[in-house]
């Protein structure tokens with residue numbers, strides 16, 4: 729379970745999150761709010777990409793400040809733009825990178841890569857140049873790169889924003905089928921219909937915390 733205790737975050741430009749207290753046991757959690765309301769900052773705090781300037785973020789009791797490595801292993805992060813995530817020129821190398829860092833046996837690395845490529849129907853792209861994939865394929869590959877690490881939580885920061893409708897639907901399906909806990913920052917309100925809980929951010933605070941129907945209605949009202 730992920731917990732935030734009195735979390736605030738201040739950039740040089742000013743405060744962005746203020747006094748956020750949350751316990752997040754649900755398997756599907758959505759995060760919505762206006763541009764600049766602090767959603768991405770919140771998402772980045774969850775796996776220690778960013779450390780809070782005040783308060784604590786705990787993942788299964790591990791503090792992102794003190795146990796950053798272990799936290800990052802448990803919490804995968806999918807960026808809006810897969811180009812920010814894909815590092816190596818060939819699909820297979822990119823998927824192997826994190827696994828080699830974990831010092832897994834070559835047979836285990838091979839098995840995990842084969843399994844994830846099969847799961848997302850990307851087998852044909854194994855030796856392909858990563859940067860020549862289409863936008864949808866790149867996003868699937870970025871997700872694959874996170875899932876091969878077998879995290880227990882996956883944080884998505886606007887995963888469908890850059891995709892056409894077909895690829896958007898595919899990613900929605902991928903999220904729906906994930907065995908992991910998923911926390912999804914999005915402006916795509918339809919994506920959240922079957923989620924367990926939706927947080928609405930405004931001005932760096934959680935101003936609504938409710939099931940999707942209620943939270944989305946509140947957000948629509950707020951933006952009217």
Ligand SMILES: Nc1ncnc2c1ncn2[C@@H]1O[C@H](COP(=O)(O)OP(=O)(O)OP(=O)(O)O)[C@@H](O)[C@H]1O
Pocket residue numbers: 739740741744761762763764765766767768769770
């Ligand atoms: N690295 C940074 N340094 C300084 N200010 C930042 C940084 N990252 C974000 N900000 C500022 O913090 C505020 C909140 O940004 P954040 O990206 O968390 O919002 P958001 O809700 O995700 O917005 P959007 O929906 O536009 O993605 C914005 O005013 C932004 O300009």
